[in-house]
Amino acid sequence: MKNILIYIFILFIGCLIGIYINSHKSTKYKENININKIKNNIQPYINEESIQIDNFNKKNLLDNINNEKDANSINISKNSNNYIKISKLELFKRLLEKLEYQKALKIYENIAHTSRQKYYENILFEYIDINIEQNSYSIEKLLKLFLQIYYENPKALYYQAIIQYKKNLYLKSIKILYKTKDQYIENQNLKNQRNKTLKNYIKNYILILQNNKDTKKIIKLFKYLINQEKKYDNSHNNSNKYKHQLAKIYYDLKYYKKSKILLEDITQDYIYINEVKKTISNIEKTKKLNQKYKTKIKLQKSNNHFYINAIINNNLKIKLLIDTGASLTFINEKLFLNLDKSTLKPILLNTANGVLKSYILILDNFSIQNIGFDSFEVTIGDINGPYDGLLGMNYLKNFDFYIDQEKSILYLNPLNNI
Secondary structure, three states: OHHHHHHHHHHHHHHHHHHHHHHHHHHHHHHHHHHHHHHHOOOOOOOOOOOOHHHOOHHHHHHHHHHOOOOOEEEEEOOOOOEEEEEHHHHHHHHHHOOOHHHHHHHHHHHOOOOOHHHHHHHHHHHHHHHHHOOOOOHHHHHHHHHHHOOOOHHHHHHHHHHHHHOOOHHHHHHHHHHHHHOOOOOHHHHHHHHHHHHHHHHHHHHHHHHOOOHHHHHHHHHHHHHHHHHHOOOOHHHHHHHHHHHHHHHHOOOHHHHHHHHHOOOOOOOOHHHHHHHHHHHHHHHHHHHHOOEEEEOEEEOOEEEEEEEEOOOEEEEEEEOOOOOOOEEEHHHOOOOOHHHOEEEEEEEOOEEEEEEEEEEEEEEEOOEEEEEEEEEEEOOOOOOOEEEOHHHHOOEEEEEEOOOOEEEEEEOOOO
C-alpha cells in the first residue's frame, strides 16, 4: 500500500512538471511567432504592412538611434521586457512611410559620411521621386528638413524646384535650379537633367507671360536670366540670346535707347549680327525721323495698303486708303444723306478700275489727328471696299511727309504756307 502511494505521488509530480514544460514551450513559441511576424512585415514599399512604430517605446527608439551610431541595427523595446532587433535601413524606410521625417533624418545624420550613406540616400530620393510623381506635395516638408541639414545638396534642391514649378511658382523654381549651379554635382546625369529642366521651365514661363501679356514680368525675367547666365555661361550663348530677346521687347515698346544698348553688346555674336545691324539702323532712322517731324500718325496696314482715320464736317469718322497717286481726296457718296447731287459739279476720274463719274463737294472741314482745313474740296461717288474713300494729294501736298512702311507710321511736318 505504501509503495502504491509513493508511485501515485511520483506520477502526480511528473504530470505537474510536464504541464509546466509544455506551457513554457507554448508561450516561448508564441512569442517567437509574433516577433518573426513583425520582422517579416518590415518591407521597403509604402503599401505593404508596416511595423507599428507607435506601439514601441518612442523614448527607447530615440535613445537607441543616438547611442548606436556605428551599428547596422537598432534594438526597439516592445514592452518593458521584450526587444526586437530591426535593421537601421529598414527602420529608415518605415519611418519615411509613416511620415516620421525627423526621426528618419536622425538615422540619416548618424550614418552620414560612412560607407552606408549612399544606400540611405538612394532610398530617400527614390521615396521623394515617387511622391512627386504622385503629386504628393507633403514631401515638401521632408525636403525642407533635409535641406536644413544639407542645405547645399543639389539633388534635394532639384526636387524642391520641381515641386515649386508644379505649384505654379515658376520664377521661384527657376531660381532654385540656378542655385544648384553654385554646387558641385558629381553625377553627370543629374547635371544634364538639371540643365534640361531649367531650359524647359524658362521656355514655358516665358510663353505663359507672353500669353498673359505681362510685359513687366517678362522684362524682369529677362534681366534676371541675363545676370545669371553671365555668372555661369562662359561662352555667353544664353546670355546673348536673352539680351537679344529683351532688346526686341524694348524696341517694340519704343524704348530705343535701352534696346540699342543691349544690341550693341551682342554685335560680335555671328548668330545675331545681321539682325542686330538692321535693328540698330532702324533705331537710328527712327531717331532722326522723330527729330525731324513734329507729328507722327499710326496707320492701319492690310496687305500692302495703308489706311488712316479722318473726321469730316466736325463729327463724321471715316476710314481712308492712302493713295499718293490720287490728286483729289475721294469719299463714298453714301455717307452723305439727302444730298442733292444736281447742285454739284460733275467730274470724271481715271481710276485703276476705269473712268469713274463723280462730283465735287466742298466740306465744312476735314481733319486728321486734329490737323485739318475748313472748306476742304473732295470728290464723291459710288465706291466698294473695306474703306470709305481715298486720301489724295490735295491733303498731303500741304506737308513734308514720310511713310514708314515697316512701322506703319505717317510722319508730317506742315509747310510754311499752312
